[in-house]
Amino acid sequence: MPTYRELFTHREFRFLYAGQVLSYLGDQVAAVAVAVLVYDRTQSALLSAVAYASAWLPGVLGGPILSTYADRLPRRAVLIGCDVARALLIALVAVPGLPLWAAIALLYLAHLFSPPFVAARAAIMPEVLPGEAYITGNGLSNITHQLSQLLGFVAGGVVVAVIGPVWSLLGNAATFALSAALITIGVVRRPAALTGDGPQGLLAQSREGIRYIVADPWLRTCLALVWVASGFSFAPEAIAYPYAASLGGGPAQAGLLLAAPSAGFMVGAILLTRVVTPERRDRLLRPAAVLSTLALVPALAGPGLTVLLVLLVLAGAGASFLVPLNAVFVRRVAPEFRGRAMGVAASGLLVVQGLGFLAAGAAVQAGLSPSTVVGLSGLLGTAAVLGTRFARDRVEAPTG
Template sequence: MSGPAAAPRFGEVFAIGEFRMLWLAQLTAVGGNQLARVALALLVFARSESAGLAALTYALTLLPELVGGPLLSWLADRYPRRGLMVVCDLARAGLVAAMAVPGTSIWLLCGLLILVQLVQSPHLAARSALLPTVAPGDRYLAAAAVVNVTAQLGQLAGFAAGGVAVAALGTSQALLINAGTFVLSAALTRFGLARRPRPTAPAPGTARRSAITGGAALVRADPRLRLLVAFGCLSGFYACKEGLAAPYAEALGHGPTGVGLLLAAGPAGAVLGVFVLTRLVSPDRGLRLLGPLAVAASGVLVFTALSPGLAVTCVLWGVSGVFSAFQVPANAAYSSSVPDALRGQAFGLASTAVRVAQGVGISLAGFAADLVPAPVVIAAFGVAGAAVSAVVALRWSRLPHHLDRAPQEPLPVGKSLTVSPKEVE
């Protein structure tokens, strides 16, 4: 009887040539995206002198995924994923280059931006679906951790250096650089990944509606997958602090610098947590810690009700970020547990659910902060998040033992994670 699997090493993942190419493609695109977000917000504000339109422009970099996730992710299960990623990158390069044309109207910029974000959905679905194939078994957990850390660090670096870079280069040049990063990403993907056939050939007479809803049907029928999606949606509780960083900093008597420190605390803690959880904890133990870590990620925010100083608050938010690293093994287990033929659709569904949860949580927290102080709102969300997390954790702990283990390989098409009713009760 073998012992628990050892925690995967990052060196083992980077030894895979295809993964290095995927990672480099992500790294270039993440940096360019953050630069473009800052550039667009500044460009729209300069032309319209409207803070509302500038905020709307930034929101448009996030909202289209709510539509593109469930409606376009199925493309990753119908076409060769490498080719789909290349087409999406080149399409985004052309759209962003068009946005860089001087004199482009604000409304045309917004329309082009929506198209860019819609095209991003099938690209993300294809990359996420391909990752377990490129880094199979326990190495997938380390690969997912690297992808997560890259996104977090890219966000931090983009927000920190984006304004300075745009000021030095100009908005049009920054957008052209973003277009160039998409071209580079396409080249790395095309020449760095092996050619693979499409995941599955659709059965004759298969309806388009079935292609779009197949992932939802799979998740709905599987209690393990439903709980893993629920773990992802718990981020809607502890993400509320990001939306209230400005009023919270103001309540403590700090300005933009304080806001920046608060916003950086969570991602910085998440990077540390991901490293510890994936480097020092075995995959099976990581899944057993999902519940306690989820409860702690929200629960630690309860102490913000005391309105501690900026330094203590940054520590609290950073600790919340450390505990939020449970999302990495949860995401890895989810992706590895879905049949390859439906992985793109299942990822699109989960991504959309998490986006909605975070959007609703931040919006509700913002409205509540108009009535009561921001520290109290964040603490209340911490209490609610810990309570809901405890319920999810309890249901997770009641799964049959063989269902809460980290899958060693993705299940083949037709294999179900569910058990018969007699086994459950």
Template sequence: MRNPRADSFGHGIPRQSDGRHEQLPAFEDSGHADPPAAPSPPSNWRSGYRDVLRIGEFRALWLAHALSMTGSYLLNIAVAVLVYQRTDSALATGLTLALTFLPPLIAGPLLSGLADLLPRRRIMIVSDVVRAVLVACISIPGLPVGAIWLLLFCSVLPTIPFGAARAALLTQIAQGERFVAGSTLINLTSQAGTLVGLAAGGAVVALIDARPAVLYNGLTFLASAAIIALWVRPRPAPTARESDRPSLWQVMRDGPRLVLTDARLRTLALLAWLAGCYVIPYGIATPMAAEMGGGAATAGLIMAAPSIGAILGGLPLTRLVSPETRTRLLGPLAVVASLPLVAWVLEPPLWAMVLLLVVSGMAASYQFVANATFVLCAPSVGRGAAFGLVAAGLQVAQGISIAVASFLVEHIGAHLVIASAGAVGALGAAALALPWSRLSPGAVRMMQDGPER
């Protein structure tokens, strides 16, 4: 999922007026809670990317995200190549990439809760620095494969509190539709990165070899940490007074309780986890291409199509459609995201597959809105843990669905597996669309109330 915020401007954050920024006093990472928020300016739902890019702190977060994402792509490719060079084993290489999916499953609820206990800027900086150190250790010559796997696993762990802290911090930096625009811009950057990241990463590894690529990759995380340290101002922890601060165990316990007992958050989480159904063509693109007599190029087209669709759909959905309408459309769009996959039962030609996946990706851009709505509807204290729980659940849903689909492909074929996943996803989305139609008006009101409820 991704993130959005609301309209109240607190002290220590740039106040926006006529497109200019008046700097207010900054807070330190420790100290006292925020003073009363300044009055909210009128909301303009047509605020665009230019508006949010005028905010210096958002530009810093956006650039830090792009660097971290680039580093992640390069790390995955370089380590996979490094392991393959050491073992000459496709299985070992596959296990290397699979390891990157495990940390959110094992430690997601625990580490994401840190974003509700500690200053979020500090969490992001420390996470990047720790990751850079761990990645540098992977490049040590002669390291056993088991040690490489352990370091790779540990290097993914900091991304959990980093993502939760960024999602929560963005609500304090950009409010209202600026938050939605900023959240969408970050998500679109991720989708574009999916299209170019793997290819660029492969080119870098081919140019300088795997071990130097791993070492240089650590520099992207250090650069991300430096950008955040220099251009994002310190703010106190969500609960600044030690006496009021919950324990990590309480945050871990209350995060799932918050999501499961709040009808809006629960429905949004389930809508997000439906991605486990329509991600399957991406996960089994290689065997599906083989069934069609194609190769890597065919698989690449299949894998790229959903991201192309998400970019094409996300831009108009978040910029041209009013908040009330796009929030209400979450249910129908979730249905459409899975429904095109049912056509796989007809074994369509490649051009039709790509077109259907682009349509699916366009509808799946509802995730941008769902992500923003979830973050803004969650209370400030508990937002990090709740976001981390749903993000971890999304990873688990995608990982399990791809694993199950990969197993079933061996028995019933890729086309039937994808058609079945589309049917399950469409039915699940339809079951959620009706209750969401009743909940969406209240969600819009909560989004407009402000991020620091």
């Protein structure tokens, strides 16, 4: 397996990776800023969750369709266009005096550009990193994502407390602009993956991509496990600020609650992609998926901050089973379908996480304590994960 250092001998990867780091860090700071901005203005856990879910729910509005552009158009152009659009829209959210409903609407509009961006980036990576370098690069990208969440959420709580949510959002807009510039400079132009063969309409091509996934039993069951586990295991993020407030804390404590799962995920991803053998990794995927939700169940007892952080770290470590599955998923899909397949996968993930965020916020708003909501998420999630076929059957890498 290539080392992490060897990945940076590929010029395009260096620029894509630098842009990824910038935008990820900005996103995590902005996530804390949005939660604080809305909750401080409304004192509503539900509205805070609605705003926080803006990074996820737009996938249900058109993610699978919009991600088709990652196959229809040159993927470099899709990446640049999405970054520029998000930079402008997030900057508008920070306009002083903007009504809250308008700010939330702009957040949702900005995040409509996330599914095509994620699809285009995932689809182009096997072309940037050949062979086994892609497996290593995919692992590094996921680890970097979690590390940026760890640092961004911890720093985000402090940054928002010091400079306020408005300047934090402007910083997030700047990271998108810098990412677009890096991609413009460092990524080569490639033609669109789709040719003149097959259906030509946007909707027809979107349906073709969905049918491609549905026709493959392994892809179907893989997505089922990923979506079910993620919908429950990440739901507590939406109520991190109200949870911290219930424990007598503020933005800094909320940042710790958001960072803990990322720390666990990062450690688990390193173990699964760089330490254990492929055979042992396959045997660990099922128990890891169960751990991602089971670790949340003890929150029903209402533990203090320290114990809660340990539980969230364990849940994040279990959720790292997503990393090796993602690499196998992308490599299985034919190149001309990768944008659409990853769009469906990413959009479904955004949807289930967004619904989980809304459910968690609504439960707290209805009167349940945050600890009860987290514990119930773990209990229901464990039952759902154990009920998936992929969790019961032996995990095997597909052939062909």
